[in-house]
Amino acid sequence: MFTNIEIKDYDTLNKMLKSLIEDETNRIANLSNASSLLNFFLKDKLVGFYLYEESTNELVLGPFQGLPACVRIENGKGVCGTAFRGNDIFIVDNVNEFPGHIACDANSKSEIVVPLYKDGKGIGVLDIDAPIYDRFTEEDRNGLKAFVDTLINYI
Numbered sequence: 001m002f003t004n005i006e007i008k009d010y011d012t013l014n015k016m017l018k019s020l021i022e023d024e025t026n027r028i029a030n031l032s033n034a035s036s037l038l039n040f041f042l043k044d045k046l047v048g049f050y051l052y053e054e055s056t057n058e059l060v061l062g063p064f065q066g067l068p069a070c071v072r073i074e075n076g077k078g079v080c081g082t083a084f085r086g087n088d089i090f091i092v093d094n095v096n097e098f099p100g101h102i103a104c105d106a107n108s109k110s111e112i113v114v115p116l117y118k119d120g121k122g123i124g125v126l127d128i129d130a131p132i133y134d135r136f137t138e139e140d141r142n143g144l145k146a147f148v149d150t151l152i153n154y155i
Contacts, residue, residue, distance in 0.1 A: 010143025013041050014150050027155040032063040034126075034151050039065035044130045046105060049116075050080055051124035059084060059124060066129075070104035078102035083113035084125050089141055093134045105129055112136040114148045116155070123155065 017037055021030040031049050038047040048064025050073060059073040059080055076085040079098055083090040092111045095101045108129040116123040126148055130136070 021154045035063045046129040091136045107131040109133045110135040
């Protein structure tokens with residue numbers, strides 16, 4: 001489906017996401033396809049989801065694309081846990097300057113985390129790491145927010 005396709009904007013990405021997941025009801029399948037699509041779309045990154053486990057108050061590794069990652073992140077810890085707790089998108093230009101950063105991948109230099117909330121309830125986060133500093137922009141913030149807004153309707 002994606003052979004030789006060059007994606008130029010987030011609107012196209014979000015249309016592709018919707019076409020991939022709109023007829024599927026399985027949350028893990030939809031998160032898996034979403035991470036795969038982002039892996040195809042974005043360059044220089046590690047893409048994945050962490051899902052909130054209320055019984056342990058942790059974010060637990062979900063579908064992702066890239067090298068092995070941390071399995072559990074305490075709510076409120078690191079970039080993912082802090083973004084999730086505050087329901088706020090975080091762009092970190094230099095992860096080494098973020099207090100309490102959890103280094104799951106030693107090559108990670110910058111990161112963006114987009115919380116997933118549905119009907120006021122936290123589901124998890126979209127976590128994207130890059131091996132270069134200053135990788136993520138306001139365009140990425142807005143585009144990934146729209147991506148998550150589309151995705152949340154199908155998980």
